[in-house]
Amino acid sequence: MAVSLFVRGLALQAQRSRVGCIQSRSLASAVAEVAIPEAETASVSPAAQPNYKIMSGLILSRPPVITPEQTxxxxxxxxxxxxxxxxxxxxxxxxxxxxxxxxxxxxxxxxxxxxxxxxxxxxxxxxxxxxxxxxxxxxxxxxxxxxxxxxxxxxxxxAKITPVSRTTEADAKNDVHSLERKLDRTLYLIVKKDRKSHAWKFPTTEVVGTETLTDTAKRLLSTAGGLNMNTWIIANTPVAYFHYPYKPTDNEKFQEAKVFFLRSRIFAGTFAPQPSSDIVDYAWVTKQELKDYFHKDYYNTLSNALSSH
Incomplete structure (x- = not known):
């Protein structure tokens, strides 16, 4: 008799648990039915999403070779x-x-x-x-x-000790294509493209596929300036950022370009514009000389990432 009562109690408990699970599933299904339409109405249409072009820029510099002039x-x-x-x-x-x-x-x-x-x-x-x-x-x-x-x-x-002149032949000729000028200052590589406005800039290119900013910068060095350079990208972290919108006349599928600049050093070799690139001229200039080449907004945005020495 006691065994039969115990078995009936277990059966009743199992039946109640089954009913609770069914009610829980019904409640969850109802919530999902209500939540799905809300999620569909809250989604943003693809046309309203921001459309950016991610680009990698390179601040390639030659550090000072000699000590600065004494005060x-x-x-x-x-x-x-x-x-x-x-x-x-x-x-x-x-x-x-x-x-x-x-x-x-x-x-x-x-x-x-x-x-x-x-x-x-x-x-x-x-x-x-x-x-x-x-x-x-x-x-x-x-x-x-x-x-x-x-x-x-x-x-x-x-024998008398005669100091070597601090002024080189490149200084006398003002040869901005030479790395032998301004030996006591930091020189930066800038390139010119065939356009009327914002012609002079730091080298930049678009990030393709799954490339990182560093991969893109390395590709930019070889495709724009050739392989006759011994360079070193200091870090994978950008040191400066610049963005600008595209005009309708630019024929771009993007609304805006975001450029992340990496710092790099050149130790040997020369920069030689490649025929396959859209670079028409280049120059090695100091931070103070960049004002004569860059647009005012472009210079003011990136000047804090440059050395004055």
Whole structure:
């Protein structure tokens, strides 16, 4: 009797669970029927969706090759440090370059100025060591050159150090196609296309398929400037962004172009516009010179990503 009651209770519980599941499914179906029309009415038509062209731009630069020109304050500071070092430096080791008892040693001693210590008061006597007054810098006088007996090593001793000119031939000719100009400044590559407005810009091209911005930038370098360049894209993250709308006369299927610029460096080689590209001219210019080439809005948007040095 107890077993039969227990079995009836289990059957009743199972029947109630089955009814609850059916009611839950019915409720879920009803909600879905109501929600589907709302989702269909809330969807945006394809014509109203934004239509952009994603492009990759390249800020290719050549870093400074030499140090910048010194300011008047820097020149005065380094001159002071040089004179101070001469006064504190160790006495010129004449015994090493002109050994005592040799012909070269006698010639060297014969042209040196001898310091007189006889007719001076005690407090005026100089601090002399190896014929040098250590209270001031040492003036070393070298004997006249004996060209007939001169060796290559002794010739280097008399050779004057002449600094290389900071101005190159490209600077004199104002050759903007050369990387040998403005050696103390950062140069940027800009290209010109055959159009009336906004002709000069940084190199840019459209991202195709599943390309990343970096892949597109590498393709741009080879197709626009050739393979005779040793370059390095510093990072995959864009450093600048610029966008502009298309005009109806541009015959573009896109409404707007969004350009993401990557920073890159050139170490060797030259940029040579390829016949297959639409580039008609190029130039290597400084940040200050870009104002003469770029549109005002274009320059103001990207100037913060450029170096002033």
């Amino acid at each position: 008047p304050f820097e020149k005065a500071y380094y001159f002071y440090q040089s004179e101070l070092k001469k006064r504190l430096m160790w006495t010129f080791p004449s015994w090493f370059y002109f050994p005592e008892g040799t012909l070269a040693g006698r010639r060297f001693q014969g042209v040196q100025k001898v310091i007189d210590q006889t007719e001076r008061e005690e407090f005026e006597k100089p601090d002399v060591l190896y014929n040098r007054d250590r209270r001031s810098k040492q003036d070393v006088v070298l004997p006249e050159r004996d060209v007939e007996r001169e060796t290559e090593e002794s010739a280097r001793l008399y």
